[in-house]
Amino acid sequence: MQMQFPPIKPRLSFWQLWNMSFGFFGIQFGFALQNANTSRIFSTLGANADDLPLFWLAAPVTGLLVQPIIGYLSDNTWHPFWGRRRPFFFLGAILATVAMFLMPNSTSLWMAVFVLWMMDASINVSMEPFRAFVGDKLHPTQQTSGFAMQTFFIGCGSVIASLLxxxxxxxxxxxxxPVNGGIPDTVRYSFYVGGLAFMGAVSWTVITTRETPPEDIKAFRADVEKRKGTLHALREILGGFTTMPRTMVQLASVSFFSWLALFTMWVNTTPAVAENVFGTLDAQSPAFQSAGNWVGVMFAVYNGVSAIAAFILPAIARRTNRKMTHLACLVIGGISLASIFFITQKEMLLIPMIGVGIAWASILTVPYAILAGALPAERMGFYMGVFNFFVVIPQIIGGVILGPISAALLGGRPVATLLLAGACMAIGGLLTVFVADKGEQAS
Known part of the structure; x- marks a missing residue:
């Protein structure tokens, strides 16, 4: 027998939604600092532009392994005080804070790659249960709003972190x-602030939000006991791919192209802007470091837009539907991302970030709302973790192929890869047409 939730979940107030989502404000300090500064750190420590995607592989490979496992474990956890998801929120926050203090103090390229692995694993331990948290606690009619609230905090945290x-x-x-090949003080201090924000925000959610216990705690514990063991867990995790709901399979292709585009953007924007606008690829030069700061401003803009759009998207989706909303947002984002290739003035780079922000808000909200409506409640964390495969696999593929494609077909110019990123995002949008949105039909 699987864990059962009450058939009718009460609607939560605005402040209850706020408290249960506030942890994402801190989590996104980690991801935003990672996304805006990792290529800068690697380059400062001696990596060349064509090798950056390979060094970034540590992040998606970690997510590939961690999220399904954490999803499975959190589905099969219950503690009278800590609940189901919150133990993982808190443990991940502690580990991520340690990693964020270590990252800007890396003394070699390989140390930075290792700490990226540690930091990404820790952030994923906290983040994955947050997705399932919405499915656990919210009535289907509030799930889009719940994911939108998460997106709002993701945007707010990212704006501040990117600007630090x-x-x-x-x-x-x-x-x-950089002094003697080390990381600039601006980056070091930013990661210190980010680590403290991560710990503080996640702790707020842990303290202020309670979870719904199993209806039959004895039956739940008996079922967990029966399914204990590494081999059983591994069979269930791998078996999840053969039992995915049809909607989840359809969303996988949308996710693939969306996240391939995002990974390409995160990896290549710093060297692209440095070369195309600041006229250098010398990572030790003041111009390159200034480009790194400006990329932080650009990323702050798209995250700020996403925080605002997070509250607008549910209203648009109600007037049209979630699929068409996601399609439009991804096409807008794709065109905006590709336009960076043609821009040589730094202030003008902020304009396409508006379109990217609209797409980012939708990527973080709409697919998860559609998915939550198609998943069994007792396996929400597990399937959310499995779905993460379609977030990280495109990043792994990108890490392997982007460097060779850039060198062989794009003249080794990082800015040219952003054209490819824009095309991928638009393709993801078009594939949304083929997704069956059962939750919306039911509501």
Whole structure:
């Protein structure tokens, strides 16, 4: 017998939604600092542009392994005080904070790659149960709003985190120049602030939000006991691919192209802007580090737009439908991303970030809302973890092929890969047409 939830979940107030989602504000400090600064850190420590996708592989490979396991474990966890998902929120926050203090103090390229692995694993331990949290606690009519609230906090956290290096440079006159091949102080201090924000925000959700216990705790524990063991867990995790709901299979192709586009953007934007706008690929130069700061501003813009769009998208989806909303957002994002290739003035780079922000808001909201309506409640965490395969596999493929494609077909120019990223995002949008949205039909 699987864990059962009450058939009718009460609608939560605005502040209850706020508290249960606030942890994402801190989690996104980790992801935003990672996305905006990892290529900068690797380049400063000696990596060349064509090798950056390979060094980034540590992040998606970690997600591939961690999220299904954490989803499975959290589905089969219950503690009278900690609940079901919150133990993983808190443990991940502790580990991620440690990693965020270590990352900017890396003394070699390989140390930075190892710490990226550690940091990404820890962030994933916290993040994956948050997705299942919405399915656990919210009535289907509130699930889009629940994911939108998460997206709002993702946007807010990302804006502040992405701007931190620039804030330290311009407000506090902190050095933005690498000394003896080390990471600039602006980046180091940004990661320190991010680590503290991560721990504080996740702790707020852990303290303020309670979880719904199993209806029959004895039956639940007996079922967990029966399914204990590494081999049983491995069989269930691998077996999940053969039992995925049809909607989840359809969303997989949408997710593949969306996240391949995002990975390409995160890896290549810093060297692309440095070359196309600041005229250098020398990572030790002040111009390259200034480009790194400006990329933080760009990423702050798209995350700020996503925070606003998170509250607009549910209203648009109600007037049209979730599929058409997602299609439109991804096409807008794809065109915007590709347009960066043609821009040589740094201020103009902020305009396409508006379109990217609209797409980012939809990527973080709509697919998960559609998915939550198609999944069995007792296996929500597990299937959310399995779905993450279609988030990280495109990143792994991108890490393997982007460097050779850039060198062989795109003249080794990082900015040219953003054209490819834009095309992938638009394709993801078009594939949304083929998704069956059962939750929306039911509501």
């Amino acid at each position: 290096p620039t804030m330290f440079t311009e407000w506090f006159n902190v050095s933005n120049v």
